[in-house]
Amino acid sequence: MEGRHPDETPPGGKPATSGTVSHRNRWLAIVAVIVVLVLAAQGIWSRHSAHAALERDAEHASALSVAVVQPQKSSSAFDLVLSGNVQAFLDTPIYARTNGYLKQWYADIGAHVKAGQLLAEIETPEVDDQLRAARADLANAQANYALAKSTADRWTGMLKSNSVSKQDTDEKVGDMLAKKGTLDAARFNVARLEKTQSFQKVYAPFDGIVTARNVDVGALIDAGSSGGPAKELFHVASADRLRVYVNVPQAYAQQVHAQQSAYLTLLERPSKHYPGTVARSAGAVDPQQRTMLVEVDVDNRNGDLLPGAYAQVHFSLGAGGAPFTLPGNTLLFRPDGVKVATVDAQQRVKLVHVSLGTDFGTRIAIASGLQGDERVIVNPQDSIVDGAPVRIAAAKPASSAVAGSEPAAGEPPKVAE
Template sequence: MHTDETSAVSSLPNTTPKPHRRRVFVAFTGIAALSGIGFLTSSQSSAETASGLSQEPQTEAVAEPPKYDVLRPTPGGLTRRLEMTGTIEPFESTELFARVPGYLKSSHVEIGDVVRQGQILAELDAPELLKDVERCRALLQQAESRVIQSEARLATSRAERLAKSAQTEQVAAQVAAATAQTSLQSKMLTRIRNLADQNAVEQKLVDEHVHRWESAKADEQEAEAAAAVAEAELVALDTRIQQAEADLKAAEADVRVARAELARAEVLSSFTAIKAPFDGVVTQRNFDRGAFVRPATAGAKQSLFRIARTDHMRVVVRIPNPDVPFVQSGQSVQVQVDGLLGQTLEAKICRVAQHQDRRTRTMRAEIDLPNTEGNLVAGMYGSVTLTIPALPDAVTIPESSIVARTHPNQATVVIIKDEQQELRPVTIGRTADGQVEVLSNLKLEDVLLSNPPS
């Protein structure tokens, strides 16, 4: 019995190890706990052993414990390839509506024609717009004429004011002279009266000086009145100048309004020519020559043309909700378009919407592809393959080492610790090719059963 037990224990270290995997004997109590299987042993009674009978010794039958594989987790999570359906769309696409009403006079392009930016695609017949242009031009000329008239009136008023200012100065000089003459006559009259009081001169001479003083006083008053009139006329001229300046500003404003109206009329008139907004291809033409075209401002629902830019194309894919956190701009993808006979195109994700559609629970992403040869056509579809990198903090174990899954992302594994078995719950992530990504509660140094009994 002692010899058999020694042989069983010694078989553990002699097991040949493999990378992250080896075979060990599981202890009796551990196996009984997992599988519920007990081992029976037989032995001879102590009485028969002590009697020392001469019969041959019986060989004990000892059941060999089952062997299980053990392993250690592999560092890093799982690298996964995400395959999605992609749809080819033009890099730019727009519908061209009429801006003004009119009859389609001519159409210069057809479906499939390559056009350049600014190229005239069609022309509308709208003669009333041409008449508006002529009317606005006449109004502009009329406003400009009023500006010239206002400038002339302003110049005349300023000249009159200058002349009146000179006249006012002259009248002021006359007032000063009359005031001086009045003062002189007043002094002479005082002197003569003093002499008359002394009977040195006749009263007749006094009366003459009184008359002279009164005449000088009248002249002074007349000069002052003329000065007041001149000042009033000067003020009136200043007011006239201000009015002329205001009229000039109003006339200049009328010119600006007339020019704006003319520019608007010319812009509306230019809308009779339908031009290409960018280089592209005509993908739709909805009107024939002679048809009446309503403008978009009047509620038109049908466009004249649809233009698509095709030198660059977009591949639009929808990222499923679980993979949204792992998709970023700049990631490399492989695009296979069904119409290109399996040709694989290397590209990068250029734009990510960073917003999920609430109806489909997917996020839009776009991939730009050059289309210089014109092989890609809007509406084509194919597959887009994106490699999602592994999580560096995760570990990987075989799917067979999972005892049970208690939740879509929860499972249980069997850990060998101190030669004892231990059930440990872990959080799992992706599963691919028989491998499971463990996100938490499992370390690289842990040893676990590779294929534990269920």
């Protein structure tokens, strides 16, 4: 094959020149630079985006997570709910009044008894012996008195005829009076022992239910005369009518009065109401507890309520101008006054001064400072400040801000002790 000169034109094509090659290399270099710049820009942008995302995440993480409630305004009356102790209208322990041994009992726990019904009999051999001895002493005293009286009468008659001296007559009359005193003492002793012997039989003091029986046949009965503690034999309660004692806080003592209506609810049957009436109050506040004792009487002829049970007593109080109310755990007590922490449209904290009204236990009436549309933070930190970023973790309605303490809209607020 013959050789070709580098400058010769190849068959069927254009001659290749050094300028064409240089132009191609230049474009390749430009494309490479552009690719490098694009890659660099992409790397810078990705790093910037990651940094911005990290800053957003850090800012979100630094924002305090809070739960909020809205102020509640009710036009209905407040329902003051306090715990009460249910007691039988009549309730008494029954003790023995004489010593001995239990001969027989006739009523067990749960038995319905009538007033004067025999509950038990006690054997009292010592009392019986004492009574027999006392009756013998009485017979002796009666005989001595009869003799002394007849002697005094004879000497008094003889004194009229001056048959005996005045001194001797006075002695006979004085002896008669002494025997009369001994006779009276013997009679009183017999009567005392007869009454003691009558305590051999234990009777029910009123109509009711036997709630306890603490003795059995043959048990030693000690009435406490030997110096030891007396033992309760039975416990009888009359549960047709009940007394419910409630300690009303000082803030509501003036709003609870006699003949005021109330009703009871039980934890096991919260939907059922048991009507009652305020019978009386102590009329004074306990200086230790700052509460006033109130008695509510409840008709229990159907036997639904049991003495000794725990119940919740509901008192209807005035609405007090239907103020806004908030849970007690939304308040901040600062040196410059009471505040609440709210969340503004920019998700930042705004502290608002408020004036407090009536304290309803778990809820507080807000007399002024709120418009009603604020989002108030529940359980705010003591260190919370104006402008702090927050994020609302769960926007709860007023009825669920504090379990069981906030009513639904339009319902009367309830105040638990």
